[in-house]
Amino acid sequence: MKKNITQNIGFFLLFACIIATLFFLGTIIYFIFTRGIQIISWEFLTQPPRNAMTEGGVAPVIVGTLYLTLGAMVFAVPLGLACAIYLCEYSPKSIVVNIIRISINNLAGVPSVVFGLFGLAVFVNFLNFGVSILSGSLTLGILALPLIISASQEALVAVPHSIREASLSLGASKWETIKRIVLPTALPGILTGVILSIGRVAGETAPILFTAAAFYKRGYPKSIFSEVMALPYHIYALMTEGTHPDKQKAIAYGCSLILLFLVLFISGIAIYLRQRQRSYHG
Amino acid sequence: MDSNIKMRADKVNFFYGSTQALKSVNINIFKNQVTALIGPSGCGKSTFIRLFNRMNELVVNTRLTGKIYIDSQDINLLCIDAVDIRRRVGMVFQKPNPFPKSIFDNIAYGLRVNGIKDKNFIEERVIQTLKKAALWDEVKCRLKESALGLSGGQQQRLCIARCLAVETEVILFDEPCASLDPISTGKIEELILELKKDYTIVIVTHNMQQAARVSDFTGFFLLGELIEFGKTSDIFTAPKDKRTEAYITGRFG
Amino acid sequence: MNYKRIKEKIYKWIFTVLAFSSLFFLVGIMIVLFKEGTPIFKDVGFFKFLFGSKWYPTYEPPDFGILPLILGSIWVTAGAIIVCVPLGVGSALYLNELAGFRQRQFLKPIIELLASIPSVVYGFFGMVIVTPFLQKTFNLPTGLTALNASLILGLMATPTVCSIAEDALSYVPRSFREASFAVGANRWQTLTRVVIPAAGSGISTAIILGMSRAIGETMTVLMVAGGAGVIPKTFLDPVRPMTSAIAAEMGEAPMGGDHYHALFAIALILFLITFVFNIIAEIISRRFRIKLGLSG
Numbered sequence: 001m002k003k004n005i006t007q008n009i010g011f012f013l014l015f016a017c018i019i020a021t022l023f024f025l026g027t028i029i030y031f032i033f034t035r036g037i038q039i040i041s042w043e044f045l046t047q048p049p050r051n052a053m054t055e056g057g058v059a060p061v062i063v064g065t066l067y068l069t070l071g072a073m074v075f076a077v078p079l080g081l082a083c084a085i086y087l088c089e090y091s092p093k094s095i096v097v098n099i100i101r102i103s104i105n106n107l108a109g110v111p112s113v114v115f116g117l118f119g120l121a122v123f124v125n126f127l128n129f130g131v132s133i134l135s136g137s138l139t140l141g142i143l144a145l146p147l148i149i150s151a152s153q154e155a156l157v158a159v160p161h162s163i164r165e166a167s168l169s170l171g172a173s174k175w176e177t178i179k180r181i182v183l184p185t186a187l188p189g190i191l192t193g194v195i196l197s198i199g200r201v202a203g204e205t206a207p208i209l210f211t212a213a214a215f216y217k218r219g220y221p222k223s224i225f226s227e228v229m230a231l232p233y234h235i236y237a238l239m240t241e242g243t244h245p246d247k248q249k250a251i252a253y254g255c256s257l258i259l260l261f262l263v264l265f266i267s268g269i270a271i272y273l274r275q276r277q278r279s280y281h282g
Numbered sequence: 283m284d285s286n287i288k289m290r291a292d293k294v295n296f297f298y299g300s301t302q303a304l305k306s307v308n309i310n311i312f313k314n315q316v317t318a319l320i321g322p323s324g325c326g327k328s329t330f331i332r333l334f335n336r337m338n339e340l341v342v343n344t345r346l347t348g349k350i351y352i353d354s355q356d357i358n359l360l361c362i363d364a365v366d367i368r369r370r371v372g373m374v375f376q377k378p379n380p381f382p383k384s385i386f387d388n389i390a391y392g393l394r395v396n397g398i399k400d401k402n403f404i405e406e407r408v409i410q411t412l413k414k415a416a417l418w419d420e421v422k423c424r425l426k427e428s429a430l431g432l433s434g435g436q437q438q439r440l441c442i443a444r445c446l447a448v449e450t451e452v453i454l455f456d457e458p459c460a461s462l463d464p465i466s467t468g469k470i471e472e473l474i475l476e477l478k479k480d481y482t483i484v485i486v487t488h489n490m491q492q493a494a495r496v497s498d499f500t501g502f503f504l505l506g507e508l509i510e511f512g513k514t515s516d517i518f519t520a521p522k523d524k525r526t527e528a529y530i531t532g533r534f535g
Numbered sequence: 536m537n538y539k540r541i542k543e544k545i546y547k548w549i550f551t552v553l554a555f556s557s558l559f560f561l562v563g564i565m566i567v568l569f570k571e572g573t574p575i576f577k578d579v580g581f582f583k584f585l586f587g588s589k590w591y592p593t594y595e596p597p598d599f600g601i602l603p604l605i606l607g608s609i610w611v612t613a614g615a616i617i618v619c620v621p622l623g624v625g626s627a628l629y630l631n632e633l634a635g636f637r638q639r640q641f642l643k644p645i646i647e648l649l650a651s652i653p654s655v656v657y658g659f660f661g662m663v664i665v666t667p668f669l670q671k672t673f674n675l676p677t678g679l680t681a682l683n684a685s686l687i688l689g690l691m692a693t694p695t696v697c698s699i700a701e702d703a704l705s706y707v708p709r710s711f712r713e714a715s716f717a718v719g720a721n722r723w724q725t726l727t728r729v730v731i732p733a734a735g736s737g738i739s740t741a742i743i744l745g746m747s748r749a750i751g752e753t754m755t756v757l758m759v760a761g762g763a764g765v766i767p768k769t770f771l772d773p774v775r776p777m778t779s780a781i782a783a784e785m786g787e788a789p790m791g792g793d794h795y796h797a798l799f800a801i802a803l804i805l806f807l808i809t810f811v812f813n814i815i816a817e818i819i820s821r822r823f824r825i826k827l828g829l830s831g
Contacts, residue, residue, distance in 0.1 A: 010727070011722075018630065024690050024693075025694070028652070086554030090554075109748075109812070109813040111778060111805055113781050113802065114805060117798070118564045165379070166379045166444070171395065171448060174543060175543055180395065204653070206782055209785070235655050235656070236757070252663075260653075268648055
């Protein structure tokens with residue numbers, strides 16, 4: 001019965017692994033939730049900061065994150081989708097296209113701080129947009145681009161070839177087939193990819209460090225050329241700068257909770273959608 | 283040219299890369315008749331009918347020589363748009379391939395992409411074609427439901443109805459019953475005989491009994507060549523070629 | 536030519552242009568890194584830059600040796616691997632082998648969801664909870680150490696590793712297991728001798744991608760690694776991995792100066808490292824798919 005003893009020990013270890021994983025990750029959420037909830041109030045969500053970031057709320061910070069995320073999506077979704085459509089539908093199958101596919105996959109794994117440097121060199125300095133919402137959005141957009149391209153490509157490839165043929169055989173042109181058959185069928189998959197990348201972009205800090213973020217900015221951003229406060233950067237800045245570490249820490253807890261909630265909520269929608277698609281396709 | 287000839291292939295060769303799939307095929311397809319193409323798998327019959335609506339253009343690295351005519355017009359001329367050809371020559375595929383849309387939208391699709399916007403007209407045409415495809419009674423209460431909920435046989439009749447709606451002149455059937463049960467197959471065959479009045483029909487099939495049941499003319503393909511072509515009754519009772527005889531009597535295939 | 540055909544051409548043209556402009560951005564990243572990074576190699580010398588043991592970019596004269604930063608990254612990544620491989624792969628095995636259908640339907644999305652927690656939140660947690668804990672436990676001058684960064688990074692990479700590894704495990708055909716049971720192996724033997732070897736390359740892809748994520752992660756290490764740019768001696772020393780050097784110093788480096796170029800050069804090296812990791816992962820996962828008879 002030695003065989004079964006080994007099995008029991010082995011299975012116990014595996015069980016311990018998942019319990020440990022869930023425990024540690026749960027701990028993070030627990031701490032941030034219980035401490036963060038103490039500071040969150042209506043005022044915290046709707047007021048600008050006061051008294052050198054030690055009192056008041058974080059409304060402009062939340063708004064800043066929304067602007068940056070929105071800007072990134074406005075830029076990345078059409079471009080990424082167009083790129084995926086071109087690669088799946090229009091491009092001839094060749095070695096060049098394959099290389100392009102592989103490099104897109106690879107770019108999805110490039111460290112986000114590298115994207116930040118690119119944004120700094122190109123948008124902030126070369127194009128002279130300065131440290132601004134525009135620079136930050138474009139940088140985040142480029143970070144999201146490979147994610148959106150590969151998710152859209154996956155969704156487009158999953159559309160059966162037979163219904164494209166059916167559409168063409170009825171006298172629909174290629175574009176009509178794409179617009180009326182391929183895109184609607186691939187839409188849930190594309191949407192999932194886009195939502196996941198929203199979650200990712202909203203939580204990214206490194207790309208906006210030198211392209212968009214400011215620790216303190218009075219009031220709400222006025223144009224796309226103004227610097228902006230953003231939740232992830234704000235958490236970092238509260239913990240490393242400023243003069244009232246304790247009060248700032250409390251605010252950082254609040255910001256972390258808001259960010260965590262935001263990102264988990266967005267990603268939750270995407271994962272729910274994906275789960276539903278999986279079970280739909282059997 | 284004989285006015286009874288709807289489509290004609292003239293010395294057609296077709297290549298996938300360096301493999302030759304069709305070797306100098308000549309054939310006449312007669313108007314308002316059913317022409318069956320039979321032969322073992324991989325003999326080029328499916329490739330061949332896809333030339334009549336230029337579907338092979340979608341496959342990369344292929345080459346065509348020779349001419350294909352519809353109503354004495356060369357369809358591969360540069361000035362002719364494949365889209366226009368496909369509107370005139372409909373196709374029903376091996377596996378039913380309804381769009382993931384409602385039954386109604388499946389039929390209306392062809393009309394809409396051809397620029398028809400009149401709602402009443404579309405609705406009338408949808409009803410009319412569903413009736414023609416003998417599907418109306420089964421689906422009239424659930425036109426707004428997804429076509430994917432239909433059975434395989436119903437889906438295939440829907441695909442036929444989809445062709446009828448755009449008023450094609452020719453319908454190409456590429457093994458339409460390959461994935462269907464005998465009862466559904468029977469319904470499709472009845473439909474084909476019914477449609478013959480208004481359309482020119484070409485059907486590729488593996489099933490020789492089916493060819494004998496529905497067709498007026500039969501062509502036998504082997505390894506990319508059209509071995510024999512003639513009246514179905516002649517081919518099945520008195521084949522001229524040894525290979526045709528061998529295939530029909532079931533010695534290979 | 537009719538109207539429709541022209542429209543069709545225009546659409547194709549638009550998509551081609553848009554596709555290539557997005558590729559232009561992606562290629563642009565490489566160009567910028569090379570253009571802004573390589574000047575430092577000319578000034579300092581490639582090997583001296585890579586293997587120099589002193590990183591004092593703001594001294595007069597400055598020292599640009601990034602060995603301490605590279606070692607910092609390696610230490611932290613290695614530590615993260617020690618944490619995330621057992622946890623991630625173990626959890627994946629549990630989910631695939633032991634969890635019932637319902638439990639798995641429930642836990643898999645949760646693990647995927649946890650993979651989306653932003654890194655700055657992990658960093659924050661590391662600073663406020665783990666740091667004081669480590670400081671007290673080991674009686675250290677500071678809790679911001681390589682150990683802290685390793686723990687947090689490892690924890691952060693765990694859901695990613697688990698999710699990818701579980702995907703790989705679920706691709707192993709049921710017939711493999713059945714064949715093993717049929718000769719009298721128990722579940723554990725089947726798991727260790729049939730399932731794990733069959734999914735081995737898939738699992739290694741998961742580990743490599745986890746490593747790639749750990750080595751490129753910025754905010755967490757910036758917040759909890761301590762930031763000392765010297766060669767670390769133990770896990771309880773503070774370190775300054777490459778990513779955190781870039782993030783911390785870019786703000787002060789004058790544009791176009793040596794320091795600026797040096798930071799871009801670090802980014803270039805980082806880019807190449809993750810590029811190699813990803814290529815390896817790609818190759819292994821392609822082989823894996825071929826081995827299991829899935830389409831490449």
